[in-house]
Every structure is written in structure tokens, then in C-alpha cells.
Amino acid sequence: MGKRQPASKAELEIARIVWDLGSATVRQVFEQVDPARELDFKTVQTYLRRLEAKGYLTTRQAGRSKVYSPKVRPGQVIRETVDDFLQRLFDGATLPLVQHLISERDISADEIRELREMLDRWEQEHGDADGK
Amino acid sequence: MGKRQPASKAELEIARIVWDLGSATVRQVFEQVDPARELDFKTVQTYLRRLEAKGYLTTRQAGRSKVYSPKVRPGQVIRETVDDFLQRLFDGATLPLVQHLISERDISADEIRELREMLDRWEQEHGDADGK
DNA sequence: TCTCGCAACGTACAGATGAACGCGATTATA
DNA sequence: TATAATCGCGTTCATCTGTACGTTGCGAGA
Numbered sequence: 001m002g003k004r005q006p007a008s009k010a011e012l013e014i015a016r017i018v019w020d021l022g023s024a025t026v027r028q029v030f031e032q033v034d035p036a037r038e039l040d041f042k043t044v045q046t047y048l049r050r051l052e053a054k055g056y057l058t059t060r061q062a063g064r065s066k067v068y069s070p071k072v073r074p075g076q077v078i079r080e081t082v083d084d085f086l087q088r089l090f091d092g093a094t095l096p097l098v099q100h101l102i103s104e105r106d107i108s109a110d111e112i113r114e115l116r117e118m119l120d121r122w123e124q125e126h127g128d129a130d131g132k
Numbered sequence: 133m134g135k136r137q138p139a140s141k142a143e144l145e146i147a148r149i150v151w152d153l154g155s156a157t158v159r160q161v162f163e164q165v166d167p168a169r170e171l172d173f174k175t176v177q178t179y180l181r182r183l184e185a186k187g188y189l190t191t192r193q194a195g196r197s198k199v200y201s202p203k204v205r206p207g208q209v210i211r212e213t214v215d216d217f218l219q220r221l222f223d224g225a226t227l228p229l230v231q232h233l234i235s236e237r238d239i240s241a242d243e244i245r246e247l248r249e250m251l252d253r254w255e256q257e258h259g260d261a262d263g264k
Numbered sequence: 265t266c267t268c269g270c271a272a273c274g275t276a277c278a279g280a281t282g283a284a285c286g287c288g289a290t291t292a293t294a
Numbered sequence: 295t296a297t298a299a300t301c302g303c304g305t306t307c308a309t310c311t312g313t314a315c316g317t318t319g320c321g322a323g324a
Contacts, residue, residue: 008281013220043283079236085217088145095243098233101226102250111227112251118234119244140311175313197271
């Protein structure tokens with residue numbers, strides 16, 4: 001609820017790794033960073049520290065090193081981030097992005113099938129008279 | 133097609149308006165900016181200037197004012213931007229984002245229908261034996 | 265012709281960001 | 295135990311961003 005300071009792109013990228021791992025030490029995160037990025041260990045460390053300062057992660061001491069784990073629910077952060085992105089690039093409209101994702105990128109037949117199932121589920125849950 | 137300098141979030145937001153309008157003067161763009169943003173005219177002007185410097189827009193003189201128009205195909209820029217976003221937040225996977233968009237946001241039954249049609253079209257185009 | 269207002273341009277400037285170093289403490293290793 | 299490798303912490307630092315102001319030139323009305 002508090003207005004967490006926004007996380008920058010690079011920070012988010014690091015936060016995602018923590019989310020994927022559940023919780024991790026600097027080194028563990030560092031090892032997951034795409035080698036192509038060529039980030040220094042120290043740099044990753046800095047991003048993690050900033051993420052903690054901004055309220056996205058918490059730490060717990062484990063021996064000599066500290067373990068970072070999510071403080072805010074990842075889904076929450078993702079949601080906000082996507083919202084902002086959508087707002088700026090598509091004036092808030094969801095559909096154009098979905099369309100872009102489906103048509104302009106390579107997506108497999110399997111994934112299409114999965115999507116279809118998702119739509120089915122959606123319609124089931126929302127009945128067909130979704131007043132709102 | 134060289135490596136254009138990346139456009140910042142705020143800049144992109146302004147660029148999108150130019151794309152929507154096709155081409156426009158500073159004032160026309162300014163008038164389209166979400167009032168809630170409370171951006172100054174001068175600020176918008178700065179963003180446009182930077183966008184030109186970064187190679188996203190070109191200008192043509194029209195009387196005393198100049199008209200901005202896209203230099204790089206908007207679709208191209210959107211693609212790159214989405215790519216980057218996807219990379220950082222979802223490690224490059226497309227599906228999770230689509231799922232998020234469908235489930236976590238309010239999307240109307242109409243839109244769902246449209247999506248379904250889109251999937252149909254996709255399957256038609258890509259045959260059903262999409263090796264890969 | 266004088267004056268206003270708008271447009272463009274250059275300039276400003278604090279705070280965010282990307283990226284990394286050095287130091288001292290601690291631990292693993294030779 | 296001496297030495298090398300780790301860690302976290304505090305700092306640094308250039309650049310990018312967000313946001314805006316002041317000055318100047320020009321075209322339109324008084």
C-alpha cells in the first residue's frame with residue numbers, strides 16, 4: 001500500500017531472479033544473471049541493496065552472508081510494473097499488447113493451445129453475463 | 133538501424149502520442165498528454181527534442197513551428213521495447229505475460245471473443261504442423 | 265510601427281541509475 | 295598459521311531522467 005519507490009529496469013531484472021529462487025544470497029543471484037550482461041558481482045550486490053532499501057526485498061542473516069527474499073508479493077510488483085508499461089506504451093489498453101505478443105513474436109502451437117484453455121477457463125469463471 | 137539510444141519511459145509516452153497522431157506540433161502533442169500527468173508545455177517540448185536527438189523522430193519546418201513525425205517505424209520501437217521488458221521481467225518468456233494480462237486484469241467478454249478469433253487466425257496461418 | 269504571445273533553443277539542475285571500487289572483517293585453504 | 299577468497303558496507307561517479315526556466319526571434323493585431 002505504501003508507495004514503494006519505483007524499481008529501475010536493472011533492479012527489476014535482479015528482483016525477478018530472487019523471486020524465481022524464492023530466496024537467495026548475493027552469490028546465488030549473481031550466478032543466475034545472464035552471463036551476456038557481464039555484470040560485476042559488486043553491481044548485483046548494489047542492486048540487491050537498493051531493492052532492500054526500496055522495500056522490495058528483506059534480508060535475513062545466515063552465517064556470514066545474508067539471504068534476500070521478497071518482501072512484497074512478486075505478483076503485486078509485476079502487476080504494477082505491467083500497468084505502468086501498458087499505460088505509457090499503449091495508453092492503458094490491454095488488448096493491443098496481447099495482440100502484439102501473439103502475432104509479432106514466435107509462439108508455439110502448444111502455447112496457443114494453452115492460451116485457448118485459459119480463455120475457456122476465463123469464460124467459465126466469469127459466466128457469460130459479466131456485469132461490472 | 134544502428135543502435136538508437138534507448139528512449140526513457142517518459143519519452144516513450146510522448147513518442148506514442150506522435151505515433152497516434154501521425155505527425156504533430158509540440159502543442160498538438162501537449163494537448164494529447166493525459167492531464168493527470170500535469171506536464172509543462174516546455175517539458176513536452178524537451179522530450180520531443182530528445183526523441184529527435186535519439187533518432188526516433190524527425191522534424192519538418194512548417195511556418196514558425198516544427199512538425200514532428202516518426203523516423204523509425206513505431207512497430208519496430210514497440211517491438212524492441214516489449215522485448216526488453218519481457219526479457220527483464222519474465223526472462224524472455226512470452227506466455228507468462230499473456231497469462232498475466234488475461235487473468236490479472238479486467239478484460240471484457242468482448243475482448244475475450246476477439247482474442248479467440250485471433251487465435252483462430254493464427255492457427256489458420258501457421259497450419260497445424262508448426263514444427264519448432 | 266510597437267507590442268504581445270507563442271515557438272524554438274539552449275541551459276539548468278536535482279535526483280535516479282548503471283556500474284563498480286576499496287576496506288575491513290571473516291572464512292576457507294594451503 | 296599465513297594467505298587467499300568472500301562478504302557486506304560505505305562510497306564514488308559519470309550519465310541519464312524528469313521537469314522546467316529564461317532569452318530571443320518572429321508574425322499578428324493594435
